[in-house]
Amino acid sequence: MPERSTILVVDDETAILEVMRLNLESQGYRVETARVAEEGLRLLAEKIVDAVLVDYKMPGMNGIEFLEKVQERYSHLPVIMVTAFGSIEMAVEAMKKGAFNYLTKPLNYEEMFLLLKQAVEKKRLVENVQELQKAVKNKYRFDSIITNNKKMLDLLEVVDNVAGTDATALIRGETGTGKELIARAIHYNSVRAEKPFVKINCTALPDSLLETELFGHVRGAFTGANRDRKGRFEMADGGTLFLDEIGDISQNMQAKLLRVLQEMEFERLGSNETIKIDVRIIASTNLDMEKAIREGRFREDLFFRLNVVPLYLPPLRERKDDIYLLANTFLERFNERHKKTIRVIPPDLMTALLQYDWPGNVRELENCIERGVVLSRNDTLEARNFKMFEVEPVKRKKTEKDILIELEEKYAGFPNTLALVARELGINVSTLYRKRKKYGII
Ligand SMILES: Nc1ncnc2c1ncn2[C@@H]1O[C@H](COP(=O)(O)OP(=O)(O)OP(=O)(O)O)[C@@H](O)[C@H]1O
Ligand SMILES: [Mg+2]
Incomplete structure (x- = not known):
């Protein structure tokens, strides 16, 4: 069972504090209460609190001033403002000042429980993300990779070890799983970080273009080659070359790549001059490579050259x-x-x-x-x-009039019905009279 969350309730009315305590405790929360804002602040300094419910109208420091103080000191602590019936301006003000949300009197407990659940979750999440990010950052310095998953964290451990070496890595995984993100993480955590990270998408180019892109050419190598041009291998010298989508390249290109990976040397197209390079290779694919090898579409020797460090990204x-x-x-x-x-x-x-x-x-x-x-x-x-989802429509919200009628029914038969209704709504009796008139309740 998850640890119990603590809710602080700040309200100047003791009776309300007691009702809230009972209700919240019935939901498994720990409850702290304060009758004035200053006492609430003191409690926050002493205890770990996960969410705050505060009444807007209090003698002395009011709910908004309290909210401001909380925001300054505990920026991630969600505060839910409880405002009087029909006072939407206060709710708006509270939201502008950074309240997590607001509730209007009379309190709808179901709504309150839902909001508190969201508030507590949100706080946990922010803290969790901060902690995890700090842990991941300290350990791997991979701040762009977000994960909490055991398999992924194990993978990051391998990535961290690989980054320190010059080993060739083959990153496999379905589309969108983060292959490029990992490739960059390896580069930027290696001693090559200050040198270029060069990427080439192998499937985007027809064979002849891929060849000049990778190896460059000299002037006159083919029609239209009117000046010398460096290829990606040369551009990546000292750094990392990321061969994205390696699985689809032709047999011809596979043979050429294999030679470069073995010798770390090549010639520009149309030239006899051999160029030596120092490049770290990372490749990626979303293909089933074993199948491609079985079917003779991918050279096994090239696969072994690339797959020195296999990294597999699980689908989401x-x-x-x-x-x-x-x-x-x-x-x-x-x-x-x-x-x-x-x-x-x-x-x-x-x-x-x-x-x-x-x-x-x-x-x-x-x-x-x-x-x-x-x-x-x-x-x-x-x-x-969110197209792919069917979500139940939201229930119709009660109108002000519905609420008034409901409450008057609740307190009907009491000698001081209207005083009780006004109290539950957090407004005074004359305001209640005005509202009743407005809605034609007699
Ligand atoms: N663990 C993660 N944390 C944060 N963002 C992620 C994570 N994994 C993937 N992303 C994001 O998802 C998007 C896709 O990631 P990326 O381009 O690295 O995937 P890919 O495996 O190379 O996809 P493709 O096969 O389609 O090229 C990017 O915007 C990337 O930043
Ligand atoms: Mg990619």
Whole structure:
């Protein structure tokens, strides 16, 4: 069972504090209470708290001032502001000041539990990401690679060891699993980091072009070659050459590559002069290489030359424990890029993300979150912008009038019905009278 979370409730009314304590404890939370904001701040300095519920209207320091102080001292601690019935301006003010969310009186406990769950999760996640990133950074300095998965962390360990050597590596994995990311991590963590990282996509080019791209040519080597040109091998001298999608190259190119890998020397097209180079080779493929070898499409000797250090990236569906972390990391990234402040991925949507198979792997997830962020309105991710999911429609929200009628029914028969209703709503009786008139309740 996960460790219990602690909620701090700040409200000047003792009766409310007691009701909240009972309700929250029934949900398994630990509860701390404070009757004034200063006491709340003191508690925060002493205890580990996971989320705060604070009443807007309090004598002395009010909820907003309290929120500001909390933000200064504990920037990741989510604060939920409780505002009086019908006072949307206060809620807006609180959100602008960085409240995690707000609740309006009368409290809907289901809504409160849901918000608290999200708030606590969010705080855990931020801390978790920070911790993991710190751990990964300290250990491998691979800050761009986000993962929490055992297989991936083992892989990073190998990557870290390989980075220190000049060994050739073959990175395998489905499309979008992060092959290029790993290739770059190896380069930038090697002694070659200051030298160039040169990439060539082997499938994007027809054979003849691939050859001049890799080896360069001299003037007059073929029609149109009107000056000398360096190839990628020369450009990468001292650094790393990343042969992306190596699986599809022709037999002819396979033979030529094999020679270069063996001798670390070659000639430019149209030249007899042998050029010596010092290049570290990293290759990648999403093909089934064993099958390609069996069927005679890929030379076994070249495969062995490349596959000195085999690195395999599992598809995202086989490391679903990364989805939560990646999705939230991408959310932060695209919030920043697109100037949004979406706080959470709604639980229904997260469930759908976790269930989906992700044929396009991390890239597909990244694109999917970006699209959701760009199309979001009111800083909320909308399920309908996530095409592949069917999410239940949200229940209709109660109107102010519904709430008034419901509460009056609840307290009907009490001698002081309206005073009780006003109290539960956090407004005074004259305001309640005005609202009743507005909605024609008599
Ligand atoms: N573990 C990860 N953490 C953060 N971002 C990731 C991770 N894995 C992949 N990505 C991101 O997903 C996208 C795809 O990654 P990358 O280009 O490295 O994949 P690939 O395996 O080379 O894909 P392809 O086979 O289609 O070329 C990139 O934007 C990359 O930054
Ligand atoms: Mg790639």
